[in-house]
């Protein structure tokens with residue numbers, strides 16, 4: 001769960017990046033955060049990761065009051081969430097396997113569990129054949145899938161994604177969001193910042209628009225799938241769709257066959273208890 | 282923390298050396314050079330000191346008895362001198378020997394025997410060497426109290442000069458060693474900083490996935506220690522080779538160099554253990570410290 005209460009952030013340079021923002025994201029939600037460049041989206045993400053502190057207001061994430069969180073407790077807090085960034089943030093000197101396993105090593109997880117869990121999440125993102133590759137040997141989309149696998153390997157309550165599709169081509173973007181949706185279906189809360197209106201339009205869901213450091217729009221809308229609307233019509237369609245309940249929006253998702261990865265994910269997740277991933281390593 | 286976790290972190294440290302071999306090599310070289318600079322200066326100082334002390338030990342008290350002293354009394358005085366606290370060796374010089382010796386010495390131009398000025402005949406005497414050259418004046422004084430001793434002479438100037446020399450050498454060597462150590466620290470710190478800086482992203486990512494500072498630092502510690510340890514081993518081998526060849530050259534100079542106290546140069550075997558241990562431990566810990574301290578700035582995310 002994420003909660004911001006009257007949060008403002010002023011950078012030391014004097015820029016007011018967030019102005020009195022209040023927001024609550026419940027467990028199990030999938031929320032898109034949109035807004036123009038410089039609106040304060042990344043600032044909000046940095047707040048949630050306790051990379052920066054709020055100038056005023058209260059930030060609560062996964063039950064931790066970040067205002068009061070002591071420095072020593074930051075690692076413990078961060079282990080309760082996963083993150084996915086535009087620039088992937090994979091450790092270049094580690095293989096795909098090691099990058100993902102690192103999260104569990106930090107938790108001092110038993111070797112046996114690491115050997116089971118890591119190949120399993122690698123199979124969830126369909127990268128079995130790249131298990132022992134280094135990040136430099138992967139495409140952008142593959143790197144992002146590794147980042148997603150890493151974000152979910154310790155089964156976090158919340159995954160925060162700041163433009164996870166920013167560095168990969170639009171077609172792959174859909175796969176990445178499908179992947180996140182699949183993870184969300186298993187109960188993980190997902191907060192995703194994006195610039196790509198097409199994606200938002202396609203998937204729908206809860207949409208939070210930040211402009212000039214303020215939330216100007218926060219509604220659940222229905223996805224309109226592959227129809228490409230000009231920029232002006234987006235706001236219109238959002239407003240039109242605003243009254244459609246979240247469940248309906250998800251329920252009308254018809255294009256599963258065109259986007260095969262989601263099926264793989266769901267199959268993998270549901271089949272997980274029996275065949276714990278197998279595959280590489 | 283489980284044993285497997287500790288093993289993982291130690292392995293990471295070793296692997297990191299290989300993965301970052303260029304930076305590790307740079308750190309190794311800087312540590313090696315630093316250790317050699319400081320180590321060789323220290324060894325040079327230790328030997329200078331030993332040589333000066335050795336020269337001091339060549340400083341003798343010349344003891345002359347009244348020429349009418351009976352032979353049995355001479356033997357007693359000999360025994361008495363040996364008993365004195367600061368006395369190292371006592372050599373008896375008979376009249377004849379003394380005369381012979383004087384002639385030899387003068388032909389070599391040793392002014393230390395100048396005090397045998399207008400003596401017509403040579404008296405019985407002793408050459409006394411002392412343990413602590415700094416106390417030579419006191420000892421000379423004590424010997425002069427013996428009734429049969431006409432004169433006991435040492436060269437207080439020589440003792441004083443050597444004392445002064447040691448003091449100056451110690452100050453200069455201390456200053457040089459401290460300066461080298463400081464310069465080394467700066468070089469090492471810059472190198473480890475650069476090495477860690479190249480991996481700041483990695484450190485930050487680790488912080489984002491919830492690694493504690495200790496978890497991130499442990500491999501850096503291992504890495505720095507191992508690199509420093511090898512630098513220490515390298516420095517030891519180089520020092521050993523150089524020291525031995527210099528030592529052998531000095532030894533070949535034999536008598537000439539003896540005058541300068543070269544006999545007091547310490548053989549490497551006498552100090553190899555302590556030199557080796559110092560190189561390895563100092564190398565290891567300075568390497569580890571440099572590496573760990575350099576991570577600090579990047580852990581604050």
Ligand SMILES: Nc1ncnc2c1ncn2[C@@H]1O[C@H](COP(=O)(O)OP(=O)(O)OP(=O)(O)O)[C@@H](O)[C@H]1O
Nearest residue numbers: 011012013015017036037038039040041042043044
């Ligand atoms: N470290 C910083 N120091 C000072 N000002 C900053 C800092 N980071 C961001 N800002 C400013 O804060 C405002 C919000 O920036 P933020 O990065 O949150 O925007 P954003 O919505 O993520 O934009 P984009 O879509 O381009 O990523 C901008 O005006 C930016 O210039």
Ligand SMILES: [Mg+2]
Nearest residue numbers: 041042043162
């Ligand atoms: Mg941003």
